[in-house]
Amino acid sequence: MTTADVTLPDLLTVPTPALLLDRHRLERNLARMSAHVARLGARLRPHVKTHKCPPIARKQVAGQFGGITISTLAEGFAFAEAGFDDLLYAVPVEPGKFGRLCQLARQVRRLAVLTDEPTLPPLLSAAAEAAGVSLDVFVEIDCGDGRTGVSFDHLDRIEHVARAVASARRLTLAGILTHAGQSYAARTTAERRTVAGLERDRMAQVAAALEQRGLAVPCISIGSTPTVVALDEPLPPNFEVRPGNYVFFDAFQAQCGVCAFDDCALTVLTAVVHRSEGKVVVDAGAIALSKDIGAADFFPHNGYGLVGDLAGQPLGLRVAAVSQEHGRIPVADPALLGRLPVGTRLRVVVNHSCLTAAQHTHYWVVDDGTIVARWPIVQGW
Amino acid sequence: MTTADVTLPDLLTVPTPALLLDRHRLERNLARMSAHVARLGARLRPHVKTHKCPPIARKQVAGQFGGITISTLAEGFAFAEAGFDDLLYAVPVEPGKFGRLCQLARQVRRLAVLTDEPTLPPLLSAAAEAAGVSLDVFVEIDCGDGRTGVSFDHLDRIEHVARAVASARRLTLAGILTHAGQSYAARTTAERRTVAGLERDRMAQVAAALEQRGLAVPCISIGSTPTVVALDEPLPPNFEVRPGNYVFFDAFQAQCGVCAFDDCALTVLTAVVHRSEGKVVVDAGAIALSKDIGAADFFPHNGYGLVGDLAGQPLGLRVAAVSQEHGRIPVADPALLGRLPVGTRLRVVVNHSCLTAAQHTHYWVVDDGTIVARWPIVQGW
Numbered sequence: 015m016t017t018a019d020v021t022l023p024d025l026l027t028v029p030t031p032a033l034l035l036d037r038h039r040l041e042r043n044l045a046r047m048s049a050h051v052a053r054l055g056a057r058l059r060p061h062v063k064t065h066k067c068p069p070i071a072r073k074q075v076a077g078q079f080g081g082i083t084i085s086t087l088a089e090g091f092a093f094a095e096a097g098f099d100d101l102l103y104a105v106p107v108e109p110g111k112f113g114r115l116c117q118l119a120r121q122v123r124r125l126a127v128l129t130d131e132p133t134l135p136p137l138l139s140a141a142a143e144a145a146g147v148s149l150d151v152f153v154e155i156d157c158g159d160g161r162t163g164v165s166f167d168h169l170d171r172i173e174h175v176a177r178a179v180a181s182a183r184r185l186t187l188a189g190i191l192t193h194a195g196q197s198y199a200a201r202t203t204a205e206r207r208t209v210a211g212l213e214r215d216r217m218a219q220v221a222a223a224l225e226q227r228g229l230a231v232p233c234i235s236i237g238s239t240p241t242v243v244a245l246d247e248p249l250p251p252n253f254e255v256r257p258g259n260y261v262f263f264d265a266f267q268a269q270c271g272v273c274a275f276d277d278c279a280l281t282v283l284t285a286v287v288h289r290s291e292g293k294v295v296v297d298a299g300a301i302a303l304s305k306d307i308g309a310a311d312f313f314p315h316n317g318y319g320l321v322g323d324l325a326g327q328p329l330g331l332r333v334a335a336v337s338q339e340h341g342r343i344p345v346a347d348p349a350l351l352g353r354l355p356v357g358t359r360l361r362v363v364v365n366h367s368c369l370t371a372a373q374h375t376h377y378w379v380v381d382d383g384t385i386v387a388r389w390p391i392v393q394g395w
Numbered sequence: 396m397t398t399a400d401v402t403l404p405d406l407l408t409v410p411t412p413a414l415l416l417d418r419h420r421l422e423r424n425l426a427r428m429s430a431h432v433a434r435l436g437a438r439l440r441p442h443v444k445t446h447k448c449p450p451i452a453r454k455q456v457a458g459q460f461g462g463i464t465i466s467t468l469a470e471g472f473a474f475a476e477a478g479f480d481d482l483l484y485a486v487p488v489e490p491g492k493f494g495r496l497c498q499l500a501r502q503v504r505r506l507a508v509l510t511d512e513p514t515l516p517p518l519l520s521a522a523a524e525a526a527g528v529s530l531d532v533f534v535e536i537d538c539g540d541g542r543t544g545v546s547f548d549h550l551d552r553i554e555h556v557a558r559a560v561a562s563a564r565r566l567t568l569a570g571i572l573t574h575a576g577q578s579y580a581a582r583t584t585a586e587r588r589t590v591a592g593l594e595r596d597r598m599a600q601v602a603a604a605l606e607q608r609g610l611a612v613p614c615i616s617i618g619s620t621p622t623v624v625a626l627d628e629p630l631p632p633n634f635e636v637r638p639g640n641y642v643f644f645d646a647f648q649a650q651c652g653v654c655a656f657d658d659c660a661l662t663v664l665t666a667v668v669h670r671s672e673g674k675v676v677v678d679a680g681a682i683a684l685s686k687d688i689g690a691a692d693f694f695p696h697n698g699y700g701l702v703g704d705l706a707g708q709p710l711g712l713r714v715a716a717v718s719q720e721h722g723r724i725p726v727a728d729p730a731l732l733g734r735l736p737v738g739t740r741l742r743v744v745v746n747h748s749c750l751t752a753a754q755h756t757h758y759w760v761v762d763d764g765t766i767v768a769r770w771p772i773v774q775g776w
Binding site: 026027029030031032063085086087105106107108109110111114130131133134161162163195285286287288289290295297300301302304305306307337338339340342355356357359368369372373374375393394395 | 407408410411412413444466467468486487488489490491492495511512514515542543544576666667668669670671676678681682683685686687688718719720721723736737738740749750753754755756774775776
């Protein structure tokens with residue numbers, strides 16, 4: 015939907031709370047990552063879980079090979095419908111999803127999944143055969159995150175899973191994949207560079223070991239915005255990277271130094287509904303902002319988001335508490351409080367953009383203070 | 396949608412993660428609250444923000460006067476469309492919403508709003524007049540929660556707001572309203588009873604003071620599931636109560652003793668996607684469960700939800716960590732871990748049902764282990 019299709023509201027009339035996407039910042043973030051990944055000599059397969067929005071993904075893959083990473087099968091069907099034909103589903107596959115996966119595989123040129131479970135490939139292959147499709151499969155490796163994947167130093171187990179994939183009729187061993195989620199605990203560029211270096215080196219070692227054991231590893235897939243941003247030397251051949259958060263960034267990433275505060279492209283537009291001594295309350299609460307305090311564990315002064323004025327200029331305020339539809343913003347300065355009567359519209363730079371976006375149904379795209387488009391967000395699973 | 400309309404999936408085939416609503420527990424919770432409020436001699440105006448689902452609200456108002464409480468105007472339009480005609484919008488009103496409020500007022504018999512701001516009623520009245528509608532207005536009182544409302548002991552300010560409403564042509568002073576959000580910090584029935592008693596007494600005093608000053612107070616609206624449940628004596632005349640969470644309850648309310656664990660009607664059905672030493676990882680993460688750790692601040696052993704088997708029987712496990720689409724469940728007992736291979740379906744009793752439900756698009760209604768209906772959830776604002 016663009017201005018050509020409908021009359022769009024403006025920032026003073028759009029119903030609040032509303033999710034605003036700054037087009038200029040979005041495009042700058044995309045251009046920077048594309049240039050950075052080109053310097054790394056890697057392939058960019060962006061993770062669309064952050065935005066769940068085909069129009070954003072189209073900009074994201076411009077000049078790239080076109081592959082994307084998805085976090086739900088609902089995203090898969092929506093992006094296939096929108097013309098994306100090379101998908102990687104980045105949550106370990108389990109039998110309850112075989113039916114829908116095969117259905118999705120029929121709609122795209124290539125669908126890749128991941129597993130760390132040696133008993134699973136024969137079952138998946140049988141399902142694929144029954145459905146008349148083929149699937150690419152990555153072996154998931156744990157490089158220190160401790161969430162999913164076979165630990166990078168359990169080479170026999172990794173080989174066992176890889177052989178189970180390689181020997182299944184309808185499956186192709188696509189390579190190995192990891193997510194260095196531990197990078198989110200790093201607090202400096204140096205720490206992130208260490209995590210990123212380990213991620214790269216451990217994956218390269220696993221790939222070399224598998225090749226030595228006679229298994230081809232066409233692709234080494236690594237991920238996470240913090241580690242990709244931290245990499246500063248070209249990657250070895252066959253690396254693919256899957257950053258997601260960089261499209262929007264957020265207060266957490268800015269506080270960590272992964273981006274600048276003025277790279278944050280996503281804000282929630284909200285209205286003051288109450289003013290009393292020392293505070294205002296706005297109509298953006300736990301649903302509009304999300305209750306993710308992952309960042310706040312380390313950065314309590316971020317709270318549930320950093321508050322700016324209608325133009326997005328920081329006011330030095332934060333959302334300190336949320337209930338379902340209320341957000342409380344302490345305002346110590348009486349002069350500032352005097353300028354925030356009921357009805358004042360504010361913009362909150364969100365704490366964790368992936369979770370905030372998932373709680374909305376659409377973005378209002380803002381260009382230089384004007385709403386220029388309304389883009390949908392894929393819901394559910 | 397019921398079995399008559401479509402072929403419904405069963406618990407083994409419905410795509411995960413999925414939001415399950417136990418019909419028996421729902422109906423038992425509704426019946427108990429209706430009986431309890433009847434004993435209190437009050438009117439029940441349930442808050443639909445917890446479920447955002449017209450079919451549930453229909454059951455909720457059965458035998459009641461039919462009024463409901465809403466938390467967003469999107470709920471307002473959806474419930475008006477579904478035939479509800481007496482709505483109370485329980486977030487303080489601000490000028491940016493006047494247009495849609497007046498539009499909603501045209502679609503229902505009665506729309507009530509609230510304010511604590513004396514400058515607002517004349518503006519609202521002018522908007523209502525221009526739109527050809529009338530609105531009921533409650534003065535919001537703060538009985539100790541510290542979120543919104545005029546403090547109960549600032550009687551002059553309360554009178555000031557009430558007179559601003561009463562003197563506005565298109566507004567009717569509906570009464571006074573409070574939300575005792577501080578009840579969520581109470582940890583025992585005795586503490587909750589104290590909060591509930593203060594809420595009742597302070598509101599009765601404010602009403603008496605206003606009447607003494609010549610202002611009629613037709614309705615005293617109090618709320619919150621914990622305080623309503625804690626009340627054990629009949630309320631004075633003209634009280635209306637607005638509990639919401641009681642339809643589902645959740646792990647937090649159970650841990651607090653507001654309900655029993657087997658009153659919790661809402662679970663997230665999820666599948667194991669990874670198993671390794673000491674843990675499984677499931678496909679219900681921050682979006683499917685919500686990241687609300689309000690409860691976990693006090694009850695870390697609840698985590699992001701308590702884990703049961705497919706029949707809902709507790710397994711003594713919790714979701715200890717979540718990322719967007721992953722939930723980590725520690726499993727110390729090797730024998731139990733052995734019974735949880737990849738693909739196993741589990742049911743998680745959620746931590747805070749209001750926030751979890753708002754992140755899904757529909758409920759699968761379960762009766763004795765069988766899915767019997769699919770009910771929609773209103774999205775957005």
